[in-house]
Structures are given as structure tokens and as C-alpha cells.
Amino acid sequence: MSDVKLAGLPGRGVLRIDGEDRVAFLQGLVSNDVSRVGADRAIYAALLTPQGKFLHDFFIAAIGDSLLIDCEGDRRDDLFRRLRMYRLRSKVELTDVTEELTVHAAFGEGAAGLAGENPSAGQAMPNGEGVSFVDPRLAGAGLRYILPAGTAPETGDLPVSAATADDYDRWRLSLGLPDGSRDMVVEKAILLESGFEALNGVDFDKGCYMGQKLTARTKYRGLVKKRLMPVRITGDLPEPGTAIMAGDRDVGEIRSGRGDLAMALVRLDALEAGELTADGLKVTPAAS
Numbered sequence: 001m002s003d004v005k006l007a008g009l010p011g012r013g014v015l016r017i018d019g020e021d022r023v024a025f026l027q028g029l030v031s032n033d034v035s036r037v038g039a040d041r042a043i044y045a046a047l048l049t050p051q052g053k054f055l056h057d058f059f060i061a062a063i064g065d066s067l068l069i070d071c072e073g074d075r076r077d078d079l080f081r082r083l084r085m086y087r088l089r090s091k092v093e094l095t096d097v098t099e100e101l102t103v104h105a106a107f108g109e110g111a112a113g114l115a116g117e118n119p120s121a122g123q124a125m126p127n128g129e130g131v132s133f134v135d136p137r138l139a140g141a142g143l144r145y146i147l148p149a150g151t152a153p154e155t156g157d158l159p160v161s162a163a164t165a166d167d168y169d170r171w172r173l174s175l176g177l178p179d180g181s182r183d184m185v186v187e188k189a190i191l192l193e194s195g196f197e198a199l200n201g202v203d204f205d206k207g208c209y210m211g212q213k214l215t216a217r218t219k220y221r222g223l224v225k226k227r228l229m230p231v232r233i234t235g236d237l238p239e240p241g242t243a244i245m246a247g248d249r250d251v252g253e254i255r256s257g258r259g260d261l262a263m264a265l266v267r268l269d270a271l272e273a274g275e276l277t278a279d280g281l282k283v284t285p286a287a288s
Helices: 022-027 073-085 111-115 165-175 212-220
Strands: 005-008 012-018 043-048 054-063 066-072 093-096 101-107 124-127 130-134 143-148 226-233 243-246 249-258 261-267 276-278 281-285
Touching: 005 165, 012 022, 012 073, 012 101, 022 066, 043 073, 054 073, 054 130, 054 143, 066 073, 066 143, 073 093, 101 111, 101 165, 111 130, 111 143, 165 226, 165 249, 165 261, 226 249, 249 276
Parallel strands: none
Antiparallel strands: 005 101, 012 066, 012 093, 043 054, 054 066, 101 143, 124 130, 130 143, 226 261, 226 281, 243 249, 243 276, 249 261, 276 281
């Protein structure tokens, strides 16, 4: 049986941006280089506050002359509102197409092979009437698909087995991939503490965008003191927000999790400080 699994992700939303200024409009707002997005390339990016704190993360892909934003479904109204607020005189049209387009993921060992030999992170290609792309954060994470509602991904000759969104959640946790506001606290999280540089989510050469100054200062002044990382819990998973302790010192907190795996924001100097615990349970950094 194939190790590659395919799951619908009903928790995702899709926004569409049309108009001649669509690239320039997003380029001045988000953390990655939108000019790279096209029929053969998708990116991972974030929208920040003017002070450089996290608001939203998302994937940006293209179909024809439209840009598609694959985002958190239950927060898409907030993202839509913020984008519309910054539209000003830009020649763009914003549309929520979540009811028309759905998101799927192919994952598991070898899933990136659905994109051909030696696939690269962000590599995109048409898939039926939609688009598929290798996860821009990590090629080994597999493929994402944005397709018309009611249609299934075309997977060629590679056999795949059906899976659930929960299965995909366990997979991304095992790889240490964040899941939006479940792992990054809105108006508080800092991109580089959340691993955005390693996950190809920020471009330091693209020029100005909202919140760019803090992101650049964090990198060039070596200000990263914490890191979002996968951890294993010995025992029942603590609630998100539970403090991680090194002795009597608060050194981080648990974020999203499933089973014995979780994402956690941990002070880097605590990793050599001895045993870490959360609610009295042992917390061990997991290899991602």
C-alpha cells in the first residue's frame, strides 16, 4: 500500500485577488516576494502589524491572472477586511471564493514525488481546473491543491490512500510546521521566532513591506531568543498556552498538539538547562 495519503482540508479558506495591481498590492504588504508567484511557483508568507507582529500566514498561488490565498478558514473574514482596508486606490478586486474552491493536501513519505522527479519547495503546476504546488515551507511536507469544489486532485499513476484532516495535522506536527494562529499568537508572535526564515516565508531582499523593520532587525542583530519547535509530551497533552518550566523558571509555552506531539515556543537558552516540564509532564524537543 502507498505511503502517500490524500486529505481534504475543510478548515482552510481561499481568497482571490484580481486586477492589474494585484502583485504590487500584495508586495507592499506581505513578508515574501510576490513577484515570484506564477504558474510554476507558489510561496508561503505572512501579514504583520505595522510593529512587525504576526497577524496571518498563508500560501499564495496563481491561476491565470488571479492570485489565490490559501488561509485559515475561520479567520479569513479578518484577513479579507485587512486587505480591503489597505487597497486604497490599487486596481485590485478581492473576493472570498471559499465556497467555490477547496484545499487538499497529499502527504507522507514520497508525496512530493507527485510533482515529478526532484521537486523543489513551492514548485507549482496546473491540476485539472485548479493548481497544485509542493509545500513552499518544506518540499518533504508534500503537495497542496486548490481545486473547484466537488473535484478531487489528479494524482497520476502514484497510488494514494484516503486520509483525514486530523491525519494531516499529525503529519505537519511531526515535521514542526506551524498552523497559523494555533501556533503563532496574533499580534504577539515574531516571524523569526516562528521559524519563517527556515520555512522560506520571508524575503530579506524584496524591499519594504508592513512590519519589515522588526523582522530585519531581529535577523541582523541576532535577537532571536525563542523558537517555535516540535516537542514530545510524556502523558496527556496539556492545553495550549500551558507554561513550559525549567525548574521554577518559565521558559515557554505549549501551542497546538495532537497525541504526544505538540508545537511549543521555547527559550533557546533553556534547551541546555535540564529537564523541561509542562503541567508536571516531561517535554522533549523532537527532531523535525
